[in-house]
Amino acid sequence: xxxxxxxxxxxxxxxxxxxxxxxxxxxxxxxxxxxxxxxxxxxxxxxxxxxxxxxxxxxxxxxxxxxxxxxxxxxxxxxxxxxxxxxxxxxxxxxxxxxxxxxxxxxxxxxxxxxxxxxxxxxxxxxxxxxxxxxxxxxxxxxxxxxxxxxxxxxxxxxxxxxxxxxxxxxxxxxxxxxxxxxxxxxxxxxxxxxxxxxxxxxxxxxxxxxxxxxxxxxxxxxxxxxxxxxxxxxxxxxxxxxxxxxxxxxx
Ligand code: BEZ
Numbered sequence: 457x458x459x460x461x462x463x464x465x466x467x468x469x470x471x472x473x474x475x476x477x478x479x480x481x482x483x484x485x486x487x488x489x490x491x492x493x494x495x496x497x498x499x500x501x502x503x504x505x506x507x508x509x510x511x512x513x514x515x516x517x518x519x520x521x522x523x524x525x526x527x528x529x530x531x532x533x534x535x536x537x538x539x540x541x542x543x544x545x546x547x548x549x550x551x552x553x554x555x556x557x558x559x560x561x562x563x564x565x566x567x568x569x570x571x572x573x574x575x576x577x578x579x580x581x582x583x584x585x586x587x588x589x590x591x592x593x594x595x596x597x598x599x600x601x602x603x604x605x606x607x608x609x610x611x612x613x614x615x616x617x618x619x620x621x622x623x624x625x626x627x628x629x630x631x632x633x634x635x636x637x638x639x640x641x642x643x644x645x646x647x648x649x650x651x652x653x654x655x656x657x658x659x660x661x662x663x664x665x666x667x668x669x670x671x672x673x674x675x676x677x678x679x680x681x682x683x684x685x686x687x688x689x690x691x692x693x694x695x696x697x698x699x700x701x702x703x704x705x706x707x708x
Contacts, residue, residue, distance in 0.1 A: 500563070502526045522542075545576050592619045597615065651694045
């Protein structure tokens with residue numbers, strides 16, 4: 457049996473353990489620079505925290521996501537949100553800009569995303585995003601692999617995350633007709649407000665659940681032990697080794 461790829465999101469868990477993900481993505485809205493009257497698509501909008509912020513500029517924003525629970529939370533904020541996979545976007549030349557924060561690393565079909573965004577944009581439209589880049593949460597990924605091996609489960613994990621280099625993602629955007637204006641990897645050590653336990657609860661436990669509750673608890677304990685020497689400081693605070701890939705591109 458392989459660990460399933462599908463991620464199940466808990467709205468309350470996300471709020472408790474991962475609110476920082478959207479908060480730290482807020483500066484990206486400055487790069488997007490939304491203008492009153494524009495139509496903007498937010499790919500992987502989650503609970504709509506940033507979608508709502510973008511709309512405060514007077515733009516009409518549509519969010520898409522695959523999690524029904526997060527979409528309900530987005531709608532509860534008054535955000536217009538539709539169930540749609542970012543790898544299979546269905547829009548045609550209707551947006552001035554496409555935005556995405558901390559979502560594209562959950563979409564391994566990056567070509568499908570780029571093709572759908574290119575199709576969704578009007579000519580001259582911009583694509584602005586940030587997600588996990590090469591080396592993102594490397595210590596955590598290594599600890600998950602190590603913990604599975606220690607627990608005799610090494611063949612059961614399929615890494616669900618896409619963390620490309622700037623060169624790989626830049627050339628993929630160009631292959632889909634974009635002009636890349638900026639693209640860079642930005643190391644961003646990120647304090648975890650609820651520690652590594654909270655992070656794993658939200659981002660790793662739902663994937664590991666299919667190996668069974670008992671085995672998954674044992675794997676998570678081992679992951680924590682393996683990470684303590686590098687991600688936990690002497691005051692007991694945890695910091696994750698985030699690396700963001702930030703980019704801005706334009707459809708000619
Ligand atoms: C991220 O935002 O970089 C991330 C979140 C969860 C799992 C992996 C990466």
